[in-house]
Amino acid sequence: MGDPVVEARRELEEVAGLDAAALHAAADEPATPRAADALEALVRRRRAGEPLQYVLGSWAFRGIDVLVDRRVLIPRPETEVLAEVAIAEAARLGLRVGRPDPWATTTPEAVVCDLGTGSGAVALALAAALPDVQVWATDVSADALAVARANLAGSGGAAVRVRLAAGSWFAALPAALAGRVHLVVSNPPYVREDEFAALPPEVRDWEPVEALVSGPTGMEAVAEILTDASRWLSRPGTVVLEVAAERAEDAAALARRLAYERVELHPDLAGRPRVLVAASGGRGRSSSRPSRDGPAGPR
Ligand SMILES: C[S@@+](CC[C@H](N)C(=O)[O-])C[C@H]1O[C@@H](n2cnc3c(N)ncnc32)[C@H](O)[C@@H]1O
Incomplete structure (x- = not known):
């Protein structure tokens, strides 16, 4: 509280x-x-006991007011770090960060995916910061997609470049996007089944369980996304995932086993490793040390 x-x-x-x-x-x-x-x-x-964010009905995420209710996870401060790292990685891939070009007449070709979009907060933040990208926002939950749809409708501007799709992780995407996705961003469920009972009541009793719990190891969703991304990523292409601090090193080790060429862990505001970057098809040194300076975002 x-x-x-x-x-x-x-x-x-x-x-x-x-x-x-x-x-x-x-x-x-x-x-x-x-x-x-x-x-x-x-x-x-x-x-x-209802969380303040649900009581108020909306919450700010990177300066964007996002509608939230019991159908979606409440956007967290550490997820703002995920978005910030993702924007820095987009810049590294050569995507423009900043204001939209008012004279642009073409549909953006660069593709960014927010898998498990929930309220749509991350997708909206990415669309707002990256004026030349098309954002695909997916979720397996029809309830979550309904909230995301309401948030897109209420956001105008950048939201016109966000498309919603239903389905499990990459299965939600049209086949034509295979090999064309520059950046995959996700805050997937990463709580272990046996950890659920010990979550704070405000989380456990109010937020959607499918947004929190991944399975017996807590690594199921992270592993599935890291494994399947290779089919969807362009080269170069990058995956940016929020992970549990306790399993961050395991996630980084998995990314290295899967032959991602640059693997990094970035700290959240409390200094815990919470954001995994796994990049393919570019040059760069692999490291699992949290970058103490934080990501070089465009804040
Ligand atoms: C931790 S929440 C993240 C929500 C939002 N992106 C955020 O960061 O606030 C995880 C989201 O993944 C969705 N999800 C769970 N399993 C999924 C699956 N197999 N495929 C796609 N989305 C899934 C949940 O419905 C939930 O919206």
Whole structure:
């Protein structure tokens, strides 16, 4: 649970429809009975243990407001690191990072995939940062895709370059993309089945289990994506995955066994190895040491 004062303020902002500064300016105005009822309803949900993000109904991810509810995982700060590393890897592949070209008339040819898109947060962040790419956002969960669709509809701009597809990992993609994907990005489920019961109740009792648990080893989804990516990646091409810190070295070792030429682990904000880069078809030294300086993102 976060700081109750901060949380209460967020709930107040939500029911008042004001940002923090406007709420501060309006602090002496009495609340309408309707606003008071709405606030009470939010507080009741929060007291029942529902995560603040679901109670508010949206959460910011890299500056993008993303709708979230029980159908999707709540986007995490470490996943912002995943997106940042992915954008840096896109730049390394020669893809342009920055604003869209207002005069562009052609459909982008570079392809980026966000496998297991959930709310669509990562796909939207990639589309916003990489103006010349087409982003394929996939999920096996129809519920998650419905939330992602709502987020695309509400985002405008870059969202027109995001396409949604249903299916298990790469099976969701059209066959014509085989060998043409520059960048595969994913935050797959990576909790071991026997770890599930020990997750914090706010996670275990509220977030979708299929977004969290991978299988008996916790490595199933990571292994499947790393193994199957070779058929879909262009050369050069790169996979960027969020992984469990405890299994990050195993994931890096697997990537090396699968003959990826550059394998790196990047730390999250707490310094734990959480983002795996596995690149093929380019030059570069293989290393599993977390890069202490953090990824060279365009922040
Ligand atoms: C950890 S959540 C990540 C959600 C979102 N990308 C994020 O980072 O906030 C994992 C997502 O993978 C999806 N998923 C689970 N198994 C899948 C599979 N076999 N194929 C595609 N997506 C899958 C889940 O439905 C869930 O949306």
